[in-house]
Amino acid sequence: MFDDLDQAPGKLGFIDARGKSVRTLPDDIDVAWLQKSYQHMVRIRQLDKKAVALQRTGQMHTYPSCLGQEAIGTGIGMAMQNEDVLVPYYRDQATQAIRGVRLEQILQVWGGDERGNLFEGVAARDFPNSVPIGTQMSHAAGIAAAMKSRGIRQAVVANCGDGATSRGDVYEALNLVGVWQLPMVAVVNNNQWAISVPRSLQTATRTLAEKALAVGIEGVQVDGNDVVAVYQAVRSALARARCGKGGTLIEAVSYRLSDHTTADDATRYREASEVNKAWDFDPVKRLQTYMHDLGQWTPAQEQALLVAVKQEVDAAVTAYLKTPPQAADDFMAYVFANMTPPLLAQREHLLARLERDNAAQGGKHHDS
Incomplete structure (x- = not known):
């Protein structure tokens, strides 16, 4: 499992678990980009923490934490263009927030209020969270088919977890992407656990990216704890899709540091030592260390960020809790x-x- 998380041969990565550079960064990645990505990951981590607390105190329904997976959602969001369409699953808070979904809307959705899905601006193009496993992939393939038939140079990004790749819905959608050369990028968040089932019992393939071979599309494995790697892979795949070169399956290798949802107790099937070891690959700490070593992130900046993020998240919680109840029907x-x-x-x-x-x-x- 931890071999997957490390810088294995063939897996795209730029910054390793120690915060050290292992490859020259893409030309368009500068300090401002790194700082913006880091700030967003911290923002989402704090929102995530607050959402779990709201659920534990009876102020929200079951919530799916994205703890430890912030780099995946952030990298995707940074790579997408306004004209692209996001078809998310239930752990895509980071991407949705970059696309313009307000934090209180994210809380609303998991509080059972459908009005949280009334997106505006860029996000109005996107679809709401899919809770059933894998069904969103079929929807995404349909959207991509419509884009191609209309000659629109846009692309669809559809996300799922590693467990979803064992479902027929996902294979059928990807098969269609391959046969029709559809402009769709499928990102698999391989966080090692499909609820209580480890990745080793999900599939006999060496990597999830290899599943792309069966449907005739590009397959890429990236370090999902490296926001730069995720961004680069998704950006390249989207460029190919918009140019009519077909779809891509991206396996982003990460680790779920939380329970599957707040209705789960991961201590029943995971050893504490395993989770503790996985914290060594924390994507937020990794980028912070990298920028600090560059002399581009200081304790003062960190403190200012934490204060600003707390204020933003607290304001989102207040707005969520003060939202009038939706009509019963x-x-x-x-x-x-x-x-x-x-x-x-x-x-x-x-x-x-x-x-x-x-x-x-x-x-x-x-x-x-």
């Missing part, structure tokens, strides 16, 4: 473009029930 409106007769009947039944409950409570307002 609101979730029905998001199933189909137009509500079906059965849904309309259920809606009428629900509203009638709420009206009776409201009357029984003496007219007290009840909408949740």
